[in-house]
Amino acid sequence: MRQDLFRVAVVGCGVGRNHIAQGYRKHPEEFRVVALCDVDEARLTAVAEEFSIPRRTRSFDEVLRMDDIDIVDICTPAMLHFTQILAALSAGREVVCEKPLAGSLAEIDRVLAAEKAATCRVMPIFQYRFGNGVQKAQRIIELGIAGKPYLATVETAWKRTAKYYETPWRGRRETERGGILLMHAIHIHDLMTWLMGPAASVFACTATRVNPIEVEDCAVASLVMRSGALVSLAATLGSQREISRLRLCFEHVTLESALTPYSPGDDPWEIVPASPEAEARIAEALADYRPVPSRFEGQFGAYHAALTTGAALPVTLVDARSSLELATALYHSAATGAAVTLPIASDHPAYNNRPPSKA
Numbered sequence: 116m117r118q119d120l121f122r123v124a125v126v127g128c129g130v131g132r133n134h135i136a137q138g139y140r141k142h143p144e145e146f147r148v149v150a151l152c153d154v155d156e157a158r159l160t161a162v163a164e165e166f167s168i169p170r171r172t173r174s175f176d177e178v179l180r181m182d183d184i185d186i187v188d189i190c191t192p193a194m195l196h197f198t199q200i201l202a203a204l205s206a207g208r209e210v211v212c213e214k215p216l217a218g219s220l221a222e223i224d225r226v227l228a229a230e231k232a233a234t235c236r237v238m239p240i241f242q243y244r245f246g247n248g249v250q251k252a253q254r255i256i257e258l259g260i261a262g263k264p265y266l267a268t269v270e271t272a273w274k275r276t277a278k279y280y281e282t283p284w285r286g287r288r289e290t291e292r293g294g295i296l297l298m299h300a301i302h303i304h305d306l307m308t309w310l311m312g313p314a315a316s317v318f319a320c321t322a323t324r325v326n327p328i329e330v331e332d333c334a335v336a337s338l339v340m341r342s343g344a345l346v347s348l349a350a351t352l353g354s355q356r357e358i359s360r361l362r363l364c365f366e367h368v369t370l371e372s373a374l375t376p377y378s379p380g381d382d383p384w385e386i387v388p389a390s391p392e393a394e395a396r397i398a399e400a401l402a403d404y405r406p407v408p409s410r411f412e413g414q415f416g417a418y419h420a421a422l423t424t425g426a427a428l429p430v431t432l433v434d435a436r437s438s439l440e441l442a443t444a445l446y447h448s449a450a451t452g453a454a455v456t457l458p459i460a461s462d463h464p465a466y467n468n469r470p471p472s473k474a
């Protein structure tokens with residue numbers, strides 16, 4: 116087997132199936148999924164048959180004992196990620212893990228420490244970053260063309276019915292760890308901070324109004340960013356028409372995503388320059404833009420490049436930590452009814468445990 120062909124074990128056959136179909140299978144020269152793991156025998160067999168994956172197991176420990184696996188891709192329910200990441204790192208495997216990576220900032224700091232001490236790395240999944248609209252917006256901002264950030268509005272309007280919550284780990288604080296802020300809007304909030312920079316303070320309200328669950332399914336928040344820009348977040352799982360939308364107003368340009376709920380990073384984004392000069396600078400910045408594949412295909416392609424060159428991973432634990440820090444601040448604000456200032460240090464009451472949301 117070639118040095119740059121990585122052998123993968125996927126653990127968890129829900130979104131794990133999408134990692135295979137939309138990610139690894141799009142890069143057959145770069146990745147081979149050789150093992151599949153799920154405690155649910157029927158699901159395991161169905162997905163293994165669909166993709167002709169030879170090795171099947173119901174035991175995560177057995178995956179770690181397979182000497183020829185380079186990458187363990189963790190797609191299990193949220194409450195298992197922390198321990199499975201630590202186990203895979205100490206078994207010397209590269210790790211891919213679905214969001215959310217951990218249940219608290221204390222846990223994710225332990226993962227960061229474990230990665231530092233390990234020979235391998237952890238790549239969190241944030242596949243929404245891989246879309247040509249958001250990538251172009253990011254380039255315009257990174258090159259300083261956008262100028263001063265003024266304000267952003269960020270919407271996650273999705274729909275989840277009782278059927279979604281038939282899966283027992285969903286909707287429960289103990290196992291899902293959080294509701295829409297942690298599990299659904301986390302993607303677009305990550306895009307927002309990727310483009311607008313970190314938040315300095317947040318004030319949030321959460322509510323459970325759509326389904327009879329323990330965690331929140333509606334949330335609003337007002338953020339003051341470290342840059343001074345203002346951001347408004349709105350998220351619900353009770354929207355009959357599903358959309359995601361990100362609208363960013365900068366000094367020299369306004370950037371607005373398409374409404375596609377599960378790939379808001381994709382083109383077309385509306386890019387409205389403030390002046391002919393800004394228009395010319397944007398055109399120049401994008402003249403040699405090379406399109407990226409969307410979502411998992413894009414993230415796994417960039418992952419392979421980072422693995423083979425040793426370059427920084429396309430999404431890092433620091434990114435996952437920032438995302439969890441924002442969610443933690445939002446939950447703490449909703450629970451206390453007060454604004455929360457970031458960063459959240461280890462002596463903050465929300466550092467060790469995610470406080471229950473005010474549902």
Ligand SMILES: NC(=O)c1ccc[n+]([C@@H]2O[C@H](COP(=O)([O-])OP(=O)(O)OC[C@H]3O[C@@H](n4cnc5c(N)ncnc54)[C@H](O)[C@@H]3O)[C@@H](O)[C@H]2O)c1
Binds near residue numbers: 173215240298
């Ligand atoms: N990035 C995204 O867009 C996206 C989309 C969906 C889900 N997710 C995340 O992926 C994770 C899984 O969500 P899902 O929707 O696929 O859930 P799911 O319940 O549909 O699938 C999880 C699978 O893991 C299996 N499993 C449970 N315990 C296991 C264990 N110990 N070892 C092996 N397999 C085990 C279950 O049997 C199940 O088949 C969650 O953290 C969720 O937030 C991310």
